[in-house]
Amino acid sequence: MPLADDIRAFAPANDQEEADRALMLERLATDPQVLDRVSPAHFTASAWAVDAAGARALLVYHRIYDSWSWVGGHADGEEDLAVVARRELEEETGVSNARLADVGIDGIFSLEVLPVAGHMHHGIWVSSHAHLNVTYLFVADPAAPVRGEPAENASVRWAPLEDILTLSTEPWMCEHIYAKLIERTHRLLG
DSSP: OHHHHHHHHOOOOSHHHHHHHHHHHHHHHHOTTTTSTTSSEEEEEEEEEEOTTSOEEEEEEETTTTEEEOEEEEOTTOSOHHHHHHHHHHHHHOOOOOEEOOOSTTOOOEEEEEEEOOEEETTEEEOOEEEEEEEEEEEOOTTSOOOOOTTTEEEEEEEEHHHHHHHOOOHHHIIIIIHHHHHHHHHHHO
């Protein structure tokens, strides 16, 4: 399975990624529905979209989380998660000319297992579950037009990296995910 090969090839940079990588590989080996939402731990993909200087990131105001956040979505059966991340970037922001950044042999920028609390979505209860998330780095032009996706987000904006930890109202995401992505962006592009 190419996704398992990519995740296996990813070099974890910390204990969180090491543990989450092991869980993802275990779920890929044991859960035939892991690419679909029916599984209580299923794959998602995120697009961490930044400008060429690595100074700003493209954020959406996510309706469910009531917070500024990165872009992402469910695999819904698609194993090529870079395709999923690009699709979500286009659908949620209107950005269609972003370039997938070369970050190594596997193409993966970051791995994380994200807890999702139970919530209402379009009038239907969604039970608590886990997103086995694979993040890809995209470089986009902040001068290109953006637009929101009203069913998913209330707004789209470019934000300086140093502002993201105060724009997000999700402490867990700030501490465990966004701080890591910001640091990696500075190291790679800054």
